[in-house]
Amino acid sequence: MTEGWTDQQLPTWQSDAVGDDRDVERPFSQRPGDGAVGRADLQRDQTVRKWGPVTPSATQIGRAESPDADLSENVRRLHEERHSAMAGHSARMHRLDKLRIAHALCNDLSLTPWQRDRVVGIMSDLDLTAFGSQRAIPKVALVVIRHVVDREREHYLGLHDQEWISGLSPDRLNDLYDQFRSITDEEEFSALVAKHGLDVTSLNRLRRTLRDQLDEQDLETAVYGRNPYRDPNLPSLDARRADEAHEK
Structure with missing residues (x-):
């Protein structure tokens, strides 16, 4: 097909591209600054791209079109949570924050699963308004953790039974209180308390409010994820899992 063609007659797609003679003759330079952008090109680029692309719609979502304009009724209902899709949104998010923060603090303090479920169960339904200026979720969660852990340790030693304690001798009573160790004596808990601006005095005051x-809210026996009205005669989930594993 190409017989009779000379190099000068070959199409460009069948022959090597002919470069500029100036590019061929120009020596390759490795001096500092030779590969940098020219000052004029740099200034032109900075001037053109100084403000970036203009996208008004990206900054006006949910806002009025102008300072004198007003929001549409649909957007206003969304902002005020009067829309059917937003009903109770803030309350749900507040409850999720209480669960998340309480669970994280329990993990930091290496609480047992039962203690963690007790703390999260109390925090999930606890009304924080009674704590006044100290109603921040981390602060109240630390108070609940202190109450749950210390209460469990008091039950272990029998210090919760006032009638039984009243019949003990002073030496026996002192021995029991020497064995009792509050979570406030642990360094990890003390560090978290100091981090959130609390001390032993405020913990004691807030614990009285918590009690x-x-x-009032009947949360003394609250446990997250456990039904207090479950029939004890029914087999537990762990028992069913053990039976299934045994059958395999």
Whole structure:
């Protein structure tokens, strides 16, 4: 097909591209600054791209079109949570924050699964308004952790039974209190308390408030993920899993 063609007559797609003679003759330079952008090109590029692309719609979502304009009724209902899709959104998010923060603090303090479920169960339904200026979720969660852990340790030693304690001798009573170790004596808990601006005095005051709220809201026996009205005669989930593993 190409017989009779000379190099000068070959199409460009069948022959090597002919470069500029100036590019061929120009020596390759490795001096500093030779590969940098020229000052004029750099200034032109900075001037053109100084403000970037203009996208008004990206900054006006959910806002009025102008300072004198007003929001549409649909957007206003969304902002005020009067829309059917947003009903109770803030309350749900607040409850999720309480669960998340309480669970994280329990993990930091290496609580047992039962203690963690007790703390999260109390925090999930606890009304924080009674704590006043100290109603921040981490602060109240630390108070609940202190109450749950210390209460469990008091039950272990029998210090919760006032009638039994009243019949003990002073030496026996002192021995029991020497064995009791509050979570406030642990370094990890003390570090978290100091981090969130609390001390032993404020913990004791907030614990008294917590006890009142637990009695008013009936949360003393609250446990997250456990049904207090479950029939004890029914087999537990762990028992069913053990039976299934045994059958395999």
